[in-house]
Amino acid sequence: MPSTLPLARTNAEAHIYMDLHPCACGNGAFERNSSVIEVDGDLASRYVGACSGCGERREFVFAIPQDVRLPPPGSVVFGYGGQSELLDAGEWLFVADRYARATPAKYEPGTEAARQARQQVATAAAAMGEVLAFVPEGGDAVPYESLRTDRGREVFDAQPGRFYRDRLKVIRDTYEEILTEMDAKAPSA
Numbered sequence: 001m002p003s004t005l006p007l008a009r010t011n012a013e014a015h016i017y018m019d020l021h022p023c024a025c026g027n028g029a030f031e032r033n034s035s036v037i038e039v040d041g042d043l044a045s046r047y048v049g050a051c052s053g054c055g056e057r058r059e060f061v062f063a064i065p066q067d068v069r070l071p072p073p074g075s076v077v078f079g080y081g082g083q084s085e086l087l088d089a090g091e092w093l094f095v096a097d098r099y100a101r102a103t104p105a106k107y108e109p110g111t112e113a114a115r116q117a118r119q120q121v122a123t124a125a126a127a128m129g130e131v132l133a134f135v136p137e138g139g140d141a142v143p144y145e146s147l148r149t150d151r152g153r154e155v156f157d158a159q160p161g162r163f164y165r166d167r168l169k170v171i172r173d174t175y176e177e178i179l180t181e182m183d184a185k186a187p188s189a
């Protein structure tokens with residue numbers, strides 16, 4: 001019997017999904033103790049912990065890919081091709097916007113703040129790649145029917161023009177250029 005659990009292609013994708021699904025008290029943070037468990041004969045990853053806001057027990061279980069790959073250190077990878085099962089294109093754009101906006105304009109190279117800024121831009125760039133994954137082969141935009149969530153549809157309805165392949169690529173390329181500039185400025189280890 002195929003597992004009906006949603007597939008988390010990477011830990012990073014699972015964490016983004018959990019961030020987007022906060023506790024009823026509104027707090028999204030909880031101490032995420034992860035373990036690999038077996039569900040219906042398949043391996044799954046489970047995250048359990050107490051909500052940082054109200055102490056309520058939080059739990060998420062995801063299917064994991066047959067071949068688990070670890071992204072290289074310092075990189076942000078949500079998947080390896082294909083479309084996300086956890087977030088739709090609108091949610092990925094929401095994530096990209098959020099991380100891009102949170103990136104400070106100024107920071108001292110080589111500091112923890114610089115490392116965090118790089119992580120935020122890398123997350124935004126990777127999230128843009130996930131939006132692009134929903135543009136069908138030969139198509140020029142994300143189809144509205146592919147949006148599965150209220151949040152995703154809200155983002156789309158606010159600015160449908162942002163979901164064209166060309167515009168998505170421009171934004172993603174911009175984030176990647178910023179990353180390249182950041183790395184050029186960073187002192188080599």
Ligand SMILES: [Zn+2]
Binds near residue numbers: 027
């Ligand atoms: Zn709570």
